[in-house]
Amino acid sequence: MSDPQAQNPFPLTQDTSADHAHINDDKAYWTQRTRVIQTLLEEKGFFTAAEVRREIEREDTITPMLGARLVARAWVDAQFKARLLADGKAACQEMDIDTVEINRLEVVENTPSVHHVVVCTLCSCYPRAILGYHPPSWYKSTAYRHRVVVDPRGVLGEEFGTMLPDDIEVRVMDSTADTRYLVIPVRPAGTDGWDEAALIPLVTRDSMIGVSFAEIPDNATKCNKIS
Known part of the structure; x- marks a missing residue:
């Protein structure tokens, strides 16, 4: 099998310092x-x-806590999850979350057989109204935007430690100025019977982008992995 790293000219860890003038970061x-x-x-x-x-x-x-509230509610309320998947903005309105600046909010759900990851291939379109006004620097990087559409499984594993078995389908969702995405991560095992408030801290920003999983209750794992 060919080496995806060798084929990919845009690794996230690529040193591009010689390609442009020094940026003043003072x-x-x-x-x-x-x-x-x-x-x-x-x-x-x-x-x-x-x-x-x-x-x-x-x-x-406005912080990722707003998105975490949506996810936690979806985990405990199947009817709310159905409404969230059908019309993200309307479901946000139910919870008094203002998404007026988002034209369309598309919500997708990760399952044991399908994993979604979000990118903006043109710039850095991001659901700021529910994940905060400061996207992570890697999300805005040219390297991530180029690589994740070509080798999403490799990027997730190599850059974020998120290991996906070969039988899990990986879908890359491309954000645009018209449509933003929110990922509902898989609910962690061992949280049966937990209420919404207890689940919220398990939902991370990165899990709602799809580059990682939600936190497990005891935080004991050393890397993200679905078995």
């Missing part, structure tokens, strides 16, 4: 530059400092 530099731009826009009347502060505060309240 936090103080970018902080000062951002402040100058903000001040200029305030002076031109586009917004006020108070409006900026309120928007920052609003964004800080």
Whole structure:
């Protein structure tokens, strides 16, 4: 069998430092530059400092916990899960989660036979309204966007330690400006009888993107694996 790593020219671990000029990652530099731009826009009347502060505060309240609430509810309520899979935005509205900025929210469910993983091949489209306003850096990287559509099983195993048996079908869901995706991960074994509140901490951001599984109750495993 040919080596997928050798065939793939875009490994996540590829060193591309020689391909472009050094990027200034000085936090103080970018902080000062951002402040100058903000001040200029305030002076031109586009917004006020108070409006900026309120928007920052609003964004800080939006975290992956919102998505985790949806998943935990779906795990304990089959009827809600059916509604969530049929119309993600309407189900969010039931739980007072504002998804007005998402045109269409498509929800997919991982099962013992099918595993979904989400990517945005064009840029970094991401369901910020339910997973937070700061996507992980790897999700935005060219390497992830190129590799996961070509060799999703390899990326999951090599980069995230998520081992999938060969008999599990892997489906790559491509986010767009029109459609965003949320993955319902497989409910961990050993959680029968757990209520919604107890299940929420087991749902991670990465499991709702599909690059990992939900946490197991005792957190004892050393790598993600479905047997």
